Amino acid sequence: MTGLLQALGGRVIAGLHGTGQSLLLLLRLLRGAPIGVRRPGLVIEQIYTLGALSLVIIVVSGLFVGMVLGLQGYYTLTDFGAAEQVGVMVALTLLRELGPVVTALLFAGRAGSALTAEVGLMRATEQLSSMEMMAIDPERRILVPRLLGAFIAVPLLALVFSAVGVFGGYLVAIGMVGLDAGAFWSNMQQAVSMQDDILNGVIKSVVFGFVVGWIALHKGYTAVPTSQGVSRATTLGVVHASLAVLGLDFLLTALMFG
Amino acid sequence: MQERLVEIWVGVFVVIALLASLFLALQVSGLAELRQTPGYQVVATFDNVGGLRERAPVRMAGVRVGRVERIELDPQSHQARVVLRIDERYDSIPVDTRAAIYTSGLLGEQYIGLEAGWEEEALSAGDRLQETQSAVVLERLIGQFVRSMGE
Missing domain, CATH: 1.20.5 (Single alpha-helices involved in coiled-coils or other helix-helix interfaces)
Known part of the structure; x- marks a missing residue:
């Protein structure tokens, strides 16, 4: 009995410890953020590896998500004789939810895992300690540019995702199903608002980019310095980042569109 | 490199x-459409605007001539005060034009339809459309129908 209680207590304390540690790390990283202005080259390099190299997966999945949305929307909406509204459905779903969320999930899988593994391996091979020996702050030199890179890359990727998705929906609705292009666009323009839909979607993706980058870096930075520890940190990073994105999405949706 | x-x-x-x-x-x-197209504002009051929304189109003979800029409740008359923005190039709409709220299709969005009057004088900024016809509220229609069936 006491053993069970002890296990539970230990778990809770470890969890709280991890949370507090990651928060402290975040605060230190935020304080170090000006390095992004002083040495923009570091951040640009990260935008390249995190953002530009993720473009292919984002464009391809955006296209297919949009096409599937268009097709499913068409099947459902024709029952109500409202097939012209398919553009509205595709655009609003993408801009408000799927664009930011799927981008963040893909980003966590494609780039977040790489971040965790990279930083974790730096820890395991004692590159971080040797930097400290050379009086270089590894948090500022390694972590901050990566966090800023994720913070900048994810909103841009989400915008690309939404735009490509709308185009995919257009391809299905006009090319495959044969709806009228004019009605498709004009209904969409009637329903979509710049502030309520597009801007809120961008705000969401900014938050997601930040959270995914933060979780991935924290997992890597605190990884147990063995090959097993790094692999475990990578898995946990992706899982936690995905869960955080989904949970935050619900919160943000309730705040924004309530 | x-x-x-x-x-x-x-x-x-x-x-x-x-x-x-x-x-x-x-x-x-x-x-792009939201960008202020040069135009002038006219006001119309309705007893009931139904599901009319801001940015809804204003049509005359089916042609889009402007859009709904603002919908508000007139605190004195308790009627809906709808501000329409008519595109500048349509500057010869008669002053006695009628405004009515229609629905495009059975479930479609609502828009304002203008029917030209006969006066020579054209509408100008700030004018008020005198004759208006409210939106058709489906429940009220059904209510009337049921009552007439009962008689």
Whole structure:
């Protein structure tokens, strides 16, 4: 009995410890953020590896998500004789939810895992300690540019995702199903608002980019310095980042569109 | 060289993202339409605007001549006060034009239809459309129908 209680207590304390540690790390990283202005080259390099190299997966999945949305929307909406509204459905779903969320999930899988593994391996091979020996702050030199890179890359990727998705929906609705292009666009323009839909979607993706980058870096930075520890940190990073994105999405949706 | 390539790719990435946001802003949200087209405002009061929304089109003979700018409740008369923005090029609409709220299709959006009057004098900024016809509220229609059936 006491053993069970002890296990539970230990778990809770470890969890709280991890949370507090990651928060402290975040605060230190935020304080170090000006390095992004002083040495923009570091951040640009990260935008390249995190953002530009993720473009292919984002464009391809955006296209297919949009096409599937268009097709499913068409099947459902024709029952109500409202097939012209398919553009509205595709655009609003993408801009408000799927664009930011799927981008963040893909980003966590494609780039977040790489971040965790990279930083974790730096820890395991004692590159971080040797930097400290050379009086270089590894948090500022390694972590901050990566966090800023994720913070900048994810909103841009989400915008690309939404735009490509709308185009995919257009391809299905006009090319495959044969709806009228004019009605498709004009209904969409009637329903979509710049502030309520597009801007809120961008705000969401900014938050997601930040959270995914933060979780991935924290997992890597605190990884147990063995090959097993790094692999475990990578898995946990992706899982936690995905869960955080989904949970935050619900919160943000309730705040924004309530 | 390596450095340069990285920067070029980041530039390409940012340009693609900018194009995407431009596409979303202009083509998807119709921000281009939101841009103040030169025009003049006229006011119409309705007993009931139904599901009319701001930015809804204003049509005359089916042709789009403007859009609904603002809908508010007149605190004195308790009627809906709808401000319409008519495009500048339609400057010869008669003053006794009638405004009515119609629905496009059975479930479609609501819009304001204008029916030209006979006066020589044209509408100008700030004028009020005298004759208006409210939106058809389905429940009220059904209520009337049921009552007439009962008689």
